[in-house]
Amino acid sequence: MSGTELTERAQLLLKNLVEHYIRDGQPVGSRTLSREFSMGLSPASIRNVMADLEDIGLIHSPHTSAGRVPTVKGYRMFIDSLLTIQPLEQGLVSDWMQRLRNSEDSERLLASASHQLSEVTSMAGVVMLPRREQVSLRQVEFLPLSHNRVLVILVVNEKEVQNRIIQTERSYSAAELQQIANYLNQLCAGQELRRVRESLLNELDDTRSHMNQLMADAISMAQQAFSQDEDEDGLLLAGQTNLMSYDEMSNMDKLRKLFDAFNRKRDILQLLDQSLHADGVQIFIGEESGYEVLDDCSVVASPYRVDGKVVGVLGVIGPTRMAYDRVIPIVDVTAQLLGSSLNQLK
Amino acid sequence: MSGTELTERAQLLLKNLVEHYIRDGQPVGSRTLSREFSMGLSPASIRNVMADLEDIGLIHSPHTSAGRVPTVKGYRMFIDSLLTIQPLEQGLVSDWMQRLRNSEDSERLLASASHQLSEVTSMAGVVMLPRREQVSLRQVEFLPLSHNRVLVILVVNEKEVQNRIIQTERSYSAAELQQIANYLNQLCAGQELRRVRESLLNELDDTRSHMNQLMADAISMAQQAFSQDEDEDGLLLAGQTNLMSYDEMSNMDKLRKLFDAFNRKRDILQLLDQSLHADGVQIFIGEESGYEVLDDCSVVASPYRVDGKVVGVLGVIGPTRMAYDRVIPIVDVTAQLLGSSLNQLK
DNA sequence: GTTAGCACTCACTAAGATAGAGTGCTAATA
């Protein structure tokens, strides 16, 4: 805000204060800092610096006779320019890779990632499912149901299956549907789903005149089937209950609202979406997220890549007062490992 | 326990006490009961009766100078023989039916039921998914994947689709798989899944000698595919967060354990399973359930039927102190409506 | 059998009193 440059001493002080507060959870006072602070300064001097920090809005006193606590702005500065990233525990990464290797299908892999995140950090883990943009159609099957309905089975991306039900104008025999499927498979198999939609339109124009009725039906069915978007919510959550053990979260009313948000998923997804195009780990501290339910939380998120292209975001949600120095590398590594695992799986 | 018969007065007193406690949530004393009790009795007389009730273990005093609170045994007697079932609110049933009519597939229908339950009661709603015993196979499809894996698509019960991946010894061409599928469809289509398994065994015996290799492969594949059971957890929960608003649930530690149990689902499923063969609404009060996490909760559950056969259980979970007279008919009606809706949908 | 009366228990609340942590300010110091 104000162009005020912080002296090096003030920065160091802030760093120590935040670190101390993250460890203890108690407001930290000048005396404590003076004692545990390498650079020998008296409490009085420290008080002077603290007063400055408070003026700039980096720290704040719950009441006159309490120590200081970092504000959101304080955390922000701490994370952006003061943080010493902790090296990852030996074994965590290999443990990780081992577990990932056990998941055979991508769904489980993603679920496993979110569980890992929550377990290792004792907070809530989130994994936004990979975007389905570049799904390529492998095969289409149609099966007749009663009441002029048709079950459409789409096999995409080698091994994923989507089922849709469409309503037709008349009933079709199994043989007719088989024909239609053959026609469509021939036409579209192997293409990306969004291209399939284009192809269908072209086909419709190209051959409108000399097309038989069945083909026309085929195309209209396909359009119906492909226009339905997946109704999945696209977010995997794990370890929400971990949050119940934090003192900061003991307000039942707020906690309920947070859990409700978890269940709705919408807000969380929207927030994570903001990290889709970020480069590396991104952090939302308290109110920074813009979602009231997350006011007492921080979100540490990172996009993950498949084939070098960002397809999703993962991260953790926990109290603002968390061990960022540990959590950040965990999220970072997890994103990388998940990406490469997904790659191998493909 | 002791063959002690309760006098009619004692029963009435217990009834009033429990009703009052359920309304207010406060221990109720002799004075209160005397005042609000139709039969004119002085506090002193009431105290005598209460002392008796406490001796039998139906009520209990948190401390000397507090009123009385029903024990589990007290609730049990209240529910079993004293409860006056409340008539259902006008409109609730029709509202219900309307909402159910909007769900087209059974999955949504079940989810809707559990949401309904939680909303109407302000507690947690649970719906155990219908048992899949009598699923009948409609069609099988095979698709080759890489690395000698085959994607098996099972269409069952008209409109449900299950996907499985099996590992084969060699790789098969699409044409071969098509042949295998044809053979299996001819052999098994329309049969119930458990019979399919039998059929496969017979077929294997019958024709072992003059069977060609491909058929043998087909059967072994089918066995692999059908032996995998569904990995779904089979329980729909809704409105868990409702429970966070009850004073009785303000102990964060217990609450967390409860939520963890919800996530695990196993215990809840096991408990509900006990109601599968019950006739009508069944109630587990506090420790009666046998699950420690449910010590402060009651579960009101009812089986629901399709075609006259019980296929699942639904119900609500809430604090022991709940309005049983309202909740019981709600669960009851919901079970009936869900059953008939599922019937229609079939 | 019922009830009025009474002594007693116990949780809850309010009101001091005390201790402890931490602050800001001022004046002395290096």
Add this chain to the structure above:
DNA sequence: TATTAGCACTCTATCTTAGTGAGTGCTAAC
């Protein structure tokens, strides 16, 4: 000029104390 010791002050947290009120059990009278 930057640092620090000293001090008065503020505010929370905790403990004690006393008082209040709801409710009980028992006994004796009705």
